[in-house]
Amino acid sequence: MDKFIVSARKYRPQNFNTVIGQSHITTTLKNAIKNNQLAHAFLFCGPRGVGKTTCARILAKTINCENKTPDGEACNTCNSCVSFDNGTSLNIHELDAASNNSVDDIRTLVEQIRFAPQAGKYKVYIVDEVHMLSTSAFNAFLKTLEEPPPFAIFILATTEKHKILPTILSRCQIFDFKRITNQDTVDHLREICEKENINADDTALHVIAQKSEGCLRDALSILDKIVSFTNGELTYANTLEHLNILDEDYYFRFMDAMQNQSISDAILLYDEINRKGFEGDLVLNGFAEFIRNLLVSKDPKVAMLLEVSEGFKQRYLDVALKANASLLLSALNILNEAEINYRQARNKRLHVELTLIKLCYIEQAIELVNEGDHLNKKKQVESMKPVAFKALTPIAFKEKAPQGNKVSENIRAASGNKKNNIQTPEDKAKLIIEEKLVKPIIPKASADHTRVANGRTHTKIGRLEKIQEQVALENKQNENNIKELNEEELYVAWGLYIEELRKKNNHSGVTNFKSAKLGIVDNNCIEIITDNNIQQKFIETERAALIEHLQAHFNNRFLTYKVIVIENENKVVLEKPLTTKDQYLKIIEEYPLIKQLKDRLGLQLDY
Incomplete structure (x- = not known):
């Protein structure tokens, strides 16, 4: 039984003509070999699995070939080519920089470069994954890379060009490899299937x-797995x-449900997908790519970007003709936002279902308006109509009401209109409220007494009058207890409030309240002067509590204050001595108990 070799190794290109999808590089290398214009250092960079290492090996084999073809290809028959194919050539050295990335490894490599090749013209050193070298290893490699011996050629390969030092880049001839197109990959897979006698559909490929x-290497690995899974079918x-x-047919069905505004079909279809084990983000991402393909299909100029199998291409074109571009753009925007927020959603299924509901109702949310040659979207909020409710029929009460009651008259009038088949606009829906019989209020006599039927006398005072009298009485009592608003008492109240702020650990408020200056506008208004807007904001945040505190201290519920900001840009801070009055006011602001001590002792201060 022969040993199995994976397709990526078995069908690895052996000359430049068999390299897939990199003609811009293979042509350059063949011309350089043919014209004897080889650089001493090459850097092959690009995505994984696109042929960097393969081209490096073909280049190393070709430049040492003894019988090159006229177009610059290796003959594959001479001793050098045969030894290279068998892996016994002494002129080609491969180094994996991922595992040999230290300074000592590079120094060993540099020492080997001094020896000339015993057979052949060049010694080729292929350093794969060169971006894994350490900075010190790069620095040790610089001088040799700049001025190598005439028989030494370096080929560096990497997938991450940005990680290589600029000093290395400037010493190499750089070749950028590109991704293999889908069509080139399909053609190569079909060629391999024919050689291996594998029955494969073009759609599957x-x-x-x-x-x-x-990545061609990944494509070949996937092919090997599916061949084993399906026994070559x-x-x-x-x-x-x-x-x-997910099959693309599901996305076409989602599109039909979206155009027909059928939420039930969309949710049932998602339930079927969910039971098959597909995650919601895969559905959102696939549907977004599907709508992108529809947008591409609408314009013949960009239809070439539609990378789908031939079996689905015509179906895409037919559906794209029926869909509006603006609606597709709105749907794509909704799907993009839903895909971004998918990870944060706790209920993943509900998140996807809400997205599908939005997509089904998208035509009701916006209206397409023709403006010149373009279609513009317009919200339908202005044209929305309120829900029409059913007309209510009047209900007649059979309850007897006293004479003079308006309710009985209204009922009789309504029933009379009904008998005579007379319908007024008001009869369509009428709310009938029964009014209670209230005895008329007798005006208050001079002595505030009213005599009733049983001969007793009662005092009749309305609730509103009672409240007004109580408020008036409280105001009179408060006016008698109002403290006189003076500067000394004001600083005492201010200091007490600062103490409350200190108890609350509001140190910023304490600092700003201390730096404020106080003044009296009138008996019911206080003026607070601050130096800047920051102090003003700190005081304003305490407005409710501060007014309550001042009104309680002075027993004056009409007391209020205003904050004034006086900024002096050219203000120079000078330490001037405080007057005796200023010193006293500052002391009682800090220690309000001193004011109480002065009042109890009856002291009179001489300012």
Whole structure:
């Protein structure tokens, strides 16, 4: 039994003509070999699995070939080519920089470069994953890379060009490899299937190419797995099953539900997908890509960007003709936002279902208006109509009411209109409220007494009058207890409030309240002067509590204050001595108990 070799190794290109999708590089290298214009250092950079190491090996084999073809290809028959194919050539050295990235490894490499090749013209050193070298290893490699011996050629390969030092880049001839297109991948896979006698659908091969995302090595690995899974029969269905990819037919059904505004079809279809084990973000991402393909299909100029199999291409074009571009853009925006917020959603299923509901109702949310040659979106908020309710029929009460009651008259009038088949606009829906019989209020006599039927006398005072009398009485009492508003008492109240702020650990408030200056406008208004807006904001945040405190201290509920900001840009801070009065006011602001001590002792201060 022969040993199995994976397709990526078995069908690895052996000359430049068999390299897939990199003609811009292979042509340059062949011309350089043919014209004897080889650089001493090359840097091959690009995505994984696109042929960097393969081209490096072909270049190393070709430049040492003894019988090159006229177009610059290796003959594959001479001793040098045969020894290279068998892996016994002494002129080619490969170094994996991922595992040999130290300074000592590079120094060992530099020492080997001094020896000339015993057979052949060049010694080629291929350093793969060169970006993994340490900074010190790069520095040790600089001088040799700049001025190597005439027989030494370096080929560096990397997937991350930005990690390489600029000093290395400037010493190399750089070749940028590109991703393999889907069509090139499909053609190469079909060629391999023919050689291996594998029955494969073109649609299945196209799915493999899309899944590989431009990496030919990944495409060949996927092909090997599916061949083992299906025993050499590649169909569209078993390829989707193996790769866990959602069938595009589901997206066409989602589009039909969206255009028909059928929420039930969309949710049932998502439930079917969910039971198959597909995650919601895969559905959102796939549907967004589907709508992108529809947008691409609408314009013949960009239809070439539609990378789908031939079996689906015509179907895309037919659906794109029926869909409006503005609606597709709005749907794409909704799907993009839903995909971004998917990870943060706790209920993933509900998040996807809400997105599908929005998509089904998108035509009701916006209206397309023709303005010149373009279609513009317009919200339908202005044209929304209120819900029409059913007309209510009047209900007649059979309850007897006293004479003079308006309710009985209204009922009799309503029933009379009904008998005579007379319908007024008000009869369509009428709310009938029964009015209670209230005895008329007798005006208050001079002595505030009213005599009733049983001969007793009662005092009749309305509730509103009672409240007004109580408020007036309280105001009179408060006016008698109002403290006189003077500067000394004001600073005492101010200091007490500062103490309350200190108890609350509001140190910023204490600092700003201390720096404020106080003044009296009139008996019911206080003026607070601050130096800047910051102090003003601190005082304003305490407005409610401060007014309550001042009104309680002076027993004056009409007392209020205003804050004034006086900023002096050219203010120079000078330490001037405080007057005796200023010193006293500052002391009682800090220690309000001193004021109480002065009042109890009856002291009179001489300012």
